[in-house]
Amino acid sequence: MKILITGSKGQLGSEFVDRLSEDNEVYGFGHKELDVTDKIYVIDIISKIIPDVIIHSAAFTNVDGCESDIKTAFNVNIIGTGNVAIESKKNKSTMVYINTDYVFDGKKNSPYIESDIPNPISVYGISKYGGELVVKHFLDKFYIVRTSWLYGKRGKNFVNTILRLTKEKNEIKVVNDQVGSPTYVPDLAKAISALISTKYYGTYHITNSGECSWYEFAKKILKYAGIKNVKVTPISTEELNKPAHRPKYSVLKNLNLEKKKIYKMRNWELALRDYFGK
Ligand SMILES: NC(=O)c1ccc[n+]([C@@H]2O[C@H](COP(=O)([O-])OP(=O)(O)OC[C@H]3O[C@@H](n4cnc5c(N)ncnc54)[C@H](OP(=O)(O)O)[C@@H]3O)[C@@H](O)[C@H]2O)c1
Numbered sequence: 001m002k003i004l005i006t007g008s009k010g011q012l013g014s015e016f017v018d019r020l021s022e023d024n025e026v027y028g029f030g031h032k033e034l035d036v037t038d039k040i041y042v043i044d045i046i047s048k049i050i051p052d053v054i055i056h057s058a059a060f061t062n063v064d065g066c067e068s069d070i071k072t073a074f075n076v077n078i079i080g081t082g083n084v085a086i087e088s089k090k091n092k093s094t095m096v097y098i099n100t101d102y103v104f105d106g107k108k109n110s111p112y113i114e115s116d117i118p119n120p121i122s123v124y125g126i127s128k129y130g131g132e133l134v135v136k137h138f139l140d141k142f143y144i145v146r147t148s149w150l151y152g153k154r155g156k157n158f159v160n161t162i163l164r165l166t167k168e169k170n171e172i173k174v175v176n177d178q179v180g181s182p183t184y185v186p187d188l189a190k191a192i193s194a195l196i197s198t199k200y201y202g203t204y205h206i207t208n209s210g211e212c213s214w215y216e217f218a219k220k221i222l223k224y225a226g227i228k229n230v231k232v233t234p235i236s237t238e239e240l241n242k243p244a245h246r247p248k249y250s251v252l253k254n255l256n257l258e259k260k261k262i263y264k265m266r267n268w269e270l271a272l273r274d275y276f277g278k
Pocket of ligand 1: 006007008009010011012013030031032034035036037056057058059060061076080098099100101128147148149150151155156
């Protein structure tokens with residue numbers, strides 16, 4: 001397949017380029033090469049390549065930054081996604097839109113399934129849900145993939161941040177009242193690679209299975225990294241006092257993926273051990 005990837009220098013986009021290049025003709029475009037808010041470039045590049053699949057992983061992902069820069073959040077995550085969706089339609093490409101657990105308000109006490117109604121509580125969540133609506137509005141052939149708490153070897157993520165902090169401090173404070181599912185980027189890329197070969201279009205939740213709080217996640221990171229001389233202290237979301245509201249509980253159930261027997265995601269702790277080569 002001819003596959004075009006937006007945001008290809010990002011944490012997830014770069015993993016797609018690596019994984020999919022073996023069996024496909026992959027065209028990766030980073031922010032500098034293709035700004036998705038620039039309609040002219042989006043039209044030009046997509047119409048020249050005419051990809052079978054477009055994986056749209058470009059986004060303004062700074063959750064707190066979105067609160068103070070609503071214009072960029074909406075421009076990139078809604079308008080930019082709309083530009084890509086319209087060109088997908090024109091060129092008969094299948095679009096994969098990467099979305100987030102932050103489209104939910106976190107008030108449910110059991111895992112969210114694909115048919116649960118989103119109700120975002122942050123600018124980032126609103127903008128990403130807006131992108132999802134735009135994709136559904138313009139396209140018939142799409143995959144919307146909602147995932148959560150991504151980490152991998154590249155890019156900025158919670159695992160890298162914790163490992164960096166252990167070099168700078170002997171105590172790290174981490175929130176214990178937000179629960180979700182950490183997801184290892186190579187696992188997600190494998191699942192999406194399986195998904196796009198099915199033609200079972202629609203909305204999917206794809207995360208590693210199981211759940212934990214950020215505090216529990218941090219404790220396991222230190223355990224598998226073999227770091228013993230740093231203390232992890234649980235704190236509340238209020239104490240952390242970040243600009244953006246985050247859902248208290250945003251575990252996603254991979255219902256559609258499993259019902260259709262497309263791919264089985266392993267438990268988050270197994271994936272984390274793998275990350276550390278354990
Ligand atoms: N990280 C998570 O925990 C998480 C969880 C759930 C869902 N997601 C979703 O997963 C996708 C990938 O996230 P990620 O973790 O890989 O984030 P990331 O590392 O920040 O990658 C996003 C990429 O998009 C690029 N970008 C920003 N504005 C752009 C624009 N106007 N045009 C083209 N590219 C632009 C960024 O480039 P610059 O850095 O140069 O601006 C960056 O390389 C996103 O859709 C995100 O919403 C992420």
